[in-house]
Amino acid sequence: MIRSEICQRLGLRYPIFQGGMAWIAGAELAAAVSEAGGLGILSAVAPEGSLREQIRRVRQLTSKPFGVNIMLMHPSAEEASALVVEEKVPVVTTGAGLAAGQMEAWNQAGIAVIPVVASVAMARRAQRAGAAAVIAEGQESGGHIGELTTMAIVPQVCDAVDIPVVAAGGIADGRGAAAAFLLGASAIQLGTRFLSARECGVHENYKQMILDAQDISTVATGRRFGGNTCRCLKNAFSRDFLKQEYAPEATAESVAELGGGALRKAAIEGDLREGCFLAGQISGLVKEIQPAADIIEEIFAEAEALLKGASQWVK
Amino acid sequence: MIRSEICQRLGLRYPIFQGGMAWIAGAELAAAVSEAGGLGILSAVAPEGSLREQIRRVRQLTSKPFGVNIMLMHPSAEEASALVVEEKVPVVTTGAGLAAGQMEAWNQAGIAVIPVVASVAMARRAQRAGAAAVIAEGQESGGHIGELTTMAIVPQVCDAVDIPVVAAGGIADGRGAAAAFLLGASAIQLGTRFLSARECGVHENYKQMILDAQDISTVATGRRFGGNTCRCLKNAFSRDFLKQEYAPEATAESVAELGGGALRKAAIEGDLREGCFLAGQISGLVKEIQPAADIIEEIFAEAEALLKGASQWVK
Secondary structure, three states: OEOOHHHHHHOOOOOEEEOOOOOOOOHHHHHHHHHOOOEEEEEOOOOOOOHHHHHHHHHHHOOOOEEEEEEOOOOOHHHHHHHHHHOOOOEEEEEOOOOHHHHHHHHHOOOEEEEEEOOHHHHHHHHHHOOOOEEEEOOOOOEEOOOOOHHHHHHHHHHHOOOOEEEEOOOOOHHHHHHHHHHOOOEEEEOHHHHOEOOOOOOHHHHHHHHHOOOOOEEEEOOOOOOOOEEEEOOHHHHHHHHHHOOOOOOHHHHHOOOOOHHHHHHOOOOOOOOOOEOOHHHHHOOOOEOHHHHHHHHHHHHHHHHHHHHHHEO | OEOOHHHHHHOOOOOEEEOOOOOOOOHHHHHHHHHOOOEEEEEOOOOOOOHHHHHHHHHHHOOOOEEEEEEOOOOOHHHHHHHHHHOOOOEEEEEOOOOHHHHHHHHHOOOEEEEEEOOHHHHHHHHHHOOOOEEEEOOOOOEEOOOOOHHHHHHHHHHHOOOOEEEEOOOOOHHHHHHHHHHOOOEEEEOHHHHOEOOOOOOHHHHHHHHHOOOOOEEEEOOOOOOOOEEEEOOHHHHHHHHHHOOOOOOHHHHHOOOOOHHHHHHHHOOOOOOOOEOOHHHHHOOOOEOHHHHHHHHHHHHHHHHHHHHHHEO
16 A cells, blocks of 8 residues: 555545546546545536536545545636635535645635646645645646656655645556656546546547557647647547648747637547547546446556565665 | 676676766766766767867876767767767767767777667667667756656667667766666666766856756756757756747747757856856755766666665575
8 A cells, every 4th residue: 555645734645646637537537536545626617507506426436535626727717716615515626726825725615726837946835825735747637738747747846845746647557656756746647547447438539539549649838939738649620730830920829829728529429529638647547448447447457566666776 | 797798798887977067078088987887978079179189188088998979969069079089989889869870880899889769669679779878868868858768768778789878867876876777778878977076077056056956957948849958957048048949939940049058057157147047857866076986986886785685685
């Protein structure tokens, strides 16, 4: 059993978070992960129904702790920020910002706040603002990304803060998990691998794209003007996006208007042409649809064997 | 003592390669790394004198095995390809391609050929062509890079080939080394950390830039049109390059002409404005000028302690 400080702090059996993917991370998935001993996380951009309904549904399905991810750039952020207090959600993770102004109110409500950070400076600001931990996320992740990779950001953030560091990006099996712990992480966060969970309600076309993906099946859009870089699977949507992004006449404003509704088209409708299928570079390792509990147990059995056997490297 | 199959195969004490950085990796650095038990690697784009002189100088300084890195896109490649056979160099690493056509001749000359690869498909082709191992390099590396990161490429390449895999990118200390071994690597390759070696002949301004660098001090140029993406430290050169690369009127051809002589200006002249200072995202961890032997011993002492203690994670 791999346990770390963060397990005690958050009441987890396994130091693993399920990424709160917009339009994807609903109650069934989050509850299955939490019930299995990890931290299930709802997206405030709920795939169906309201966030309040999703929170209540998780509580029907499990008595274990769970979280809500609030994407601070999204219109849903303001309502979600109040709702997590009203509903006394145990953990909030934030994306695309720190919500430093709200951290005190959340902390006073007993919420552990864990921002996703893309740099050392952001991790330091999160600690100063009262974060319980930070998620240091590499750009191999699916979805919104920074520029640092997991190998580079995790040890540098660990050196810079005293709070626990959760490693995210490029982890889909026990090898990645064990590597993350030796880099200094106290826990791991996985998105792509949980896309393939049986309890994940995403359209089956999306799951099939993950299972079919290889190492070089993803691409990053939005790098030209920055600020909203996203990693997704290569398809007609991503090709069209990049063509428009890199067209001579493109501007930051014209690019910001691209892709509206494309996440919904991927996750809910499974639209292979017009959908934006967010996924990480580690998609190539995901080969099977499994219950979330099996995913977690398989990862930790492999990681435990690697960590127990690691001393054999030293002769 | 961490030993792996690759140590026996190549005659190394430590499973560590020093990246064969163009204009930087000369005889003094390569010899110091090899003498300390790692694999020192000369760049065929020699920082001073001819490659033949550099090879002979290494042999004056050490009797241990060493390598030559041949950057296949560079004009020096053809001459270097013949020279390594004439001089019976023990190891050749290749960059920006596989040199599959030359692999047989090199193998017949007793040379272990170890290509740098950026994807699973390239690793498979290298194995088929007769490579002794592959270097799976993540885009957190300095210099010419692909798109996959170290966390993503190493396990996927390990699953795809039977030959040993050397992990490169984002490794500068024992944490990165230990993580790489648990990802499945048999050895590690470091460039940025060895830039700070006392025996590295690069201009002192270059070393100072590495020591001063933080986590977000690097940027990747050449992404717009692809084919020649490079990670370097942010400075006037990189800002000008990116401005021209992303200008509406830029073309693949106009971008290919940018930056001529800039590597030399950085490495030899220390030109802070017009030099292109290749460096990895892990620069922020490099804080000291040390002899190459101390760098290697420090990294492996830390990695050994982490690997020996890894079983403590499992309770």
